[in-house]
Amino acid sequence: MYIGIDVGGTNLKAGLVDETGAITAVERCPLNFQGPEQFTETLASLAVSVSRKGGVSPESPAYVGIGLPGAVSGGDVLFTTNIPMKNVPLERLFRRRLDLPVFLGNDADCAAVGEYFCGAGRGTRDFAVVTLGTGIGCGLLLGGKLHGGQSSSEAGHLVICHGGEPCNCGRRGCWERYASATALIQQAQAAMQSHPESLLHDYAAENGGTVEGRTVFSAAQARDETALAVCRKYVEYLADGTVSLINILRPEVIAIGGGVAAAPEQLLLEPLREIVARESFARHGGMTTRILRAELGNDAGMIGAALLGRAI
Amino acid sequence: MYIGIDVGGTNLKAGLVDETGAITAVERCPLNFQGPEQFTETLASLAVSVSRKGGVSPESPAYVGIGLPGAVSGGDVLFTTNIPMKNVPLERLFRRRLDLPVFLGNDADCAAVGEYFCGAGRGTRDFAVVTLGTGIGCGLLLGGKLHGGQSSSEAGHLVICHGGEPCNCGRRGCWERYASATALIQQAQAAMQSHPESLLHDYAAENGGTVEGRTVFSAAQARDETALAVCRKYVEYLADGTVSLINILRPEVIAIGGGVAAAPEQLLLEPLREIVARESFARHGGMTTRILRAELGNDAGMIGAALLGRAI
Numbered sequence: 068m069y070i071g072i073d074v075g076g077t078n079l080k081a082g083l084v085d086e087t088g089a090i091t092a093v094e095r096c097p098l099n100f101q102g103p104e105q106f107t108e109t110l111a112s113l114a115v116s117v118s119r120k121g122g123v124s125p126e127s128p129a130y131v132g133i134g135l136p137g138a139v140s141g142g143d144v145l146f147t148t149n150i151p152m153k154n155v156p157l158e159r160l161f162r163r164r165l166d167l168p169v170f171l172g173n174d175a176d177c178a179a180v181g182e183y184f185c186g187a188g189r190g191t192r193d194f195a196v197v198t199l200g201t202g203i204g205c206g207l208l209l210g211g212k213l214h215g216g217q218s219s220s221e222a223g224h225l226v227i228c229h230g231g232e233p234c235n236c237g238r239r240g241c242w243e244r245y246a247s248a249t250a251l252i253q254q255a256q257a258a259m260q261s262h263p264e265s266l267l268h269d270y271a272a273e274n275g276g277t278v279e280g281r282t283v284f285s286a287a288q289a290r291d292e293t294a295l296a297v298c299r300k301y302v303e304y305l306a307d308g309t310v311s312l313i314n315i316l317r318p319e320v321i322a323i324g325g326g327v328a329a330a331p332e333q334l335l336l337e338p339l340r341e342i343v344a345r346e347s348f349a350r351h352g353g354m355t356t357r358i359l360r361a362e363l364g365n366d367a368g369m370i371g372a373a374l375l376g377r378a379i
Numbered sequence: 380m381y382i383g384i385d386v387g388g389t390n391l392k393a394g395l396v397d398e399t400g401a402i403t404a405v406e407r408c409p410l411n412f413q414g415p416e417q418f419t420e421t422l423a424s425l426a427v428s429v430s431r432k433g434g435v436s437p438e439s440p441a442y443v444g445i446g447l448p449g450a451v452s453g454g455d456v457l458f459t460t461n462i463p464m465k466n467v468p469l470e471r472l473f474r475r476r477l478d479l480p481v482f483l484g485n486d487a488d489c490a491a492v493g494e495y496f497c498g499a500g501r502g503t504r505d506f507a508v509v510t511l512g513t514g515i516g517c518g519l520l521l522g523g524k525l526h527g528g529q530s531s532s533e534a535g536h537l538v539i540c541h542g543g544e545p546c547n548c549g550r551r552g553c554w555e556r557y558a559s560a561t562a563l564i565q566q567a568q569a570a571m572q573s574h575p576e577s578l579l580h581d582y583a584a585e586n587g588g589t590v591e592g593r594t595v596f597s598a599a600q601a602r603d604e605t606a607l608a609v610c611r612k613y614v615e616y617l618a619d620g621t622v623s624l625i626n627i628l629r630p631e632v633i634a635i636g637g638g639v640a641a642a643p644e645q646l647l648l649e650p651l652r653e654i655v656a657r658e659s660f661a662r663h664g665g666m667t668t669r670i671l672r673a674e675l676g677n678d679a680g681m682i683g684a685a686l687l688g689r690a691i
Binding site for chain 1: 517519521522524526527529530532533534536537538539540541543548549550552557615616619620622623624626627628629657658660661666
């Protein structure tokens with residue numbers, strides 16, 4: 068038995084997870100951050116309560132894995148984004164309250180670990196998860212081990228358009244400015260301005276005036292030409308970074324996650340696979356990377372935190 | 380003692396290499412390819428003669444490492460470029476002639492292994508060599524082991540310009556179309572057309588009418604504005620892919636090799652380091668990748684072939 072805790076910007080979710088990755092109990096609580104001591108207290112309480120809920124004593128899990136939005140080093144948190152922590156010796160603070168070994172990981176890395184052992188990455192050696200959300204997250208397992216370990220891969224900050232759109236990271240033309248969920252929505256909004264006849268306006272109106280990723284895919288499924296063109300262009304951008312990752316690392320599988328990945332196969336993964344088959348360099352040697360949908364959804368980070376000990 | 384053989388398009392070079400990577404003897408011969416049997420015969424003769432030249436018996440080296448332009452799998456050559464081999468059981472053929480263990484590797488991978496143990500990569504865990512030549516070659520060592528193993532990373536086929544220049548690989552806008560030595564020369568030639576006053580014309584005339592990488596750097600050192608502008612733009616393109624590799628993998632060192640890497644520091648590596656420092660995502664966590672010049676030159680592949688056994 069392992070405990071995995073997924074630390075989000077507003078909530079914590081802890082799971083008691085067995086050797087096969089199955090969740091036997093879950094506990095949630097608000098983050099309500101008031102400093103490292105109180106935060107660690109909350110983590111330890113959550114670990115105790117999820118153990119009890121799962122019917123085991125709080126000392127019996129092999130370790131606690133904790134996934135955080137930021138960078139870690141061994142048992143220390145180097146920094147977190149959206150939670151004000153810097154250089155916090157989290158393992159030491161935790162073990163004062165509950166004496167279990169602690170593994171820390173970046174949250175995107177934990178999601179990749181979860182998918183690796185229990186989802187789309189099962190049975191591979193080299194594996195990447197690309198998560199399409201506000202930005203593009205990426206976790207890499209190479210040779211069965213998490214690559215990097217301090218913080219996740221920042222594949223979202225591949226440049227795909229030299230001199231292109233400015234990115235918060237300081238570069239121009241980053242992949243996530245073109246292929247994140249945010250970018251898809253912006254591309255749809257721009258297309259709506261020049262296409263007043265598009266069904267996108269009707270679907271957005273039905274959605275309270277808001278365009279979401281699913282709005283675009285719904286309109287495309289209804290054969291709206293503007294929405295179809297937005298989807299085609301979006302998949303081209305998505306393929307730019309996906310094929311580049313393949314050419315650099317040749318993983319056996321890349322799993323696409325995040326809300327956008329729920330799109331109908333024929334609008335997202337099928338055309339993406341066609342471009343991958345056509346453009347990947349490794350095809351010359353008969354080596355191909357499979358493009359799959361991530362399987363674990365919101366549980367990936369928690370399950371991955373619980374299985375961190377196997378991937379580090 | 381190990382034997383390393385670098386198989387080029389026209390010549391073979393074998394070295395007897397000791398545990399520290401020092402070369403104690405070298406033998407060369409023409410490739411003159413006439414099929415896998417004759418090729419293996421040449422390899423075995425070369426191994427025997429380099430051993431004798433180095434004063435050891437041909438059975439005493441721990442193994443023979445062979446670097447080839449193509450893809451390998453275990454003891455088999457999957458295919459080679461510019462040499463007509465496909466699915467050749469090279470280790471088996473070799474051991475019929477000289478019974479030593481055989482390690483096979485891609486040539487760009489071997490160069491990276493050489494630099495890792497004996498050159499710019501010494502003391503690192505995660506390391507990349509980027510070689511600027513006709514295209515862009517790339518070898519990766521991650522956690523001290525060669526990544527991939529069958530064939531080198533194809534980082535030259537990162538897309539840095541969506542919809543840009545067509546590449547032989549089938550994509551558009553590949554990094555090597557903008558940042559290889561070939562691309563630098565093309566960029567200089569284009570600039571010469573619109574700048575008849577540029578010193579580039581004089582330097583090219585002195586070079587028998589031919590523009591080479593060194594022509595551009597010489598003119599830039601003479602403060603020719605056109606050549607300086609070509610260099611600045613070229614470094615921008617070089618940085619696009621370099622920073623992308625850093626953001627994906629965060630190696631401790633990236634070594635730049637190939638003829639272009641001999642350019643004066645202030646025209647190539649210094650401005651490249653400035654962009655890397657400004658644009659790398661990992662700078663947020665205080666993690667930096669050092670950009671160094673590759674150290675071993677033309678011996679990297681042979682030394683790396685000899686040390687392949689440590690990196691696989």
